[in-house]
Amino acid sequence: MNDENRPQGDVDEDQLLPQLVAHLREHRAKLRDEWASRIREAHLLEAMSAQEMAAETTSVYDNYVEVLETGSVEALQHYARDLSERIIPRGVETHEVVGIVLLLRDVLARSLFEKYQNDFALLNRVLDAYEPAANRIANTVAVSFVEERERVIRQQQDAIRELSTPVLPVRERLLILPIIGSLDGERARQLTEQLLNGIRTHRAKVVVIDITGAPDVDQTVANHLVQTVDASRLMGASVIITGLSPKIAQTLVTIGVDLSKMNTIGDLQGGLEEAERLLGYHVSTEEGITSS
Structure with missing residues (x-):
C-alpha cells in the first residue's frame, strides 16, 4: 500500500519525520529546481551568478533536510555562519536570505501536501511535525546571517577608523x-x-x-x-x-x-x-x- 493511501494508524509518531525526510531526499532534484525557480521569480540572489546560485541552493537544500532529520540547531548555526561568510561578500542582503529560506519552507510544505492530501488526518500530523522544525530553521538562519553581517560591518568600520586615525x-x-x-x-x-x-x-x-x-x-x-x-x-x-x-x-x-x-x-x-x-x-x- 502506498504511503498516501495508508490509514492514519499505520504510521507511528516516531516515523513521521523520517518518512518526511525520505520523501524530500527522494524528490531532491525536482524540489530544488522548483525552489530555484521561485527564487528567480522573486528576484532574489541576483548578485550571484547562475552557477553560484545553483551551488548554494543545493547546499542549503541538503543542509535544510539534514537539520529536519537531526534537529541539531548547533550544526545549523555553524552552517548558517559559513553560508553567511560566503554570500555576504557577494552583496546578498538580509531580506534575501530570509526570503529564500521561507520560499524553501513553502515549496517543501506544498510537496508534503501533495503527497498526503488523500489522508487529511495524516497530513495534519506530518505538518505538525514539519512546521515547527521548518520555522526553527528559518529563524536560526536569519539570526545567524544578521549576526555575521553585523560582525563584518563592525570589522569594516574598525578598519576605516584605524585608517583614518593612524598612529x-x-x-x-x-x-x-x-x-x-x-x-x-x-x-x-x-x-x-x-x-x-x-x-x-x-x-x-x-x-x-x-x-x-x-x-x-x-x-x-x-x-x-x-x-x-x-x-x-x-x-x-x-x-x-x-x-x-x-x-x-x-x-x-x-x-x-x-x-x-x-x-x-x-x-x-x-x-x-x-x-x-x-x-x-x-x-x-x-x-x-x-x-x-
Missing part, C-alpha cells in the same frame, strides 16, 4: 597622530585608545597630534582631547597639538577648555621641531638633525 612612529620615542575628517565622541574615544596603545608599544615620550585636517570640534570632543592629553601624560608622554584653525581655536576659548593643559604649536613642522627639542635633538641646517 605613526616618526623616530625613536616620537609619534604623530594626524586627524583627518570630522571628530565625534565615538571616534575621539577610539583615538585615545589607539594613541595610548601606541605610546605603550613604542615607549613614546612625545606625541604630536595634528588636527589640520579636522574641520571642527564640539565641546564634547574638545574636552576629550584634554582627557587624551592627561591620559598620555600618565603614560609618560608629552603631547603637542598642531594645526589649530582659527575657528577651532575660537571654539576652544568660547567653551572654556583649560588651555593650560595643552601645548599648542601653529603647524606640524613647528610641532616636530618642538618634539625633537623635548627629546634632546637639535636642528643643524648643515648637518641635519642630531642628538645632543
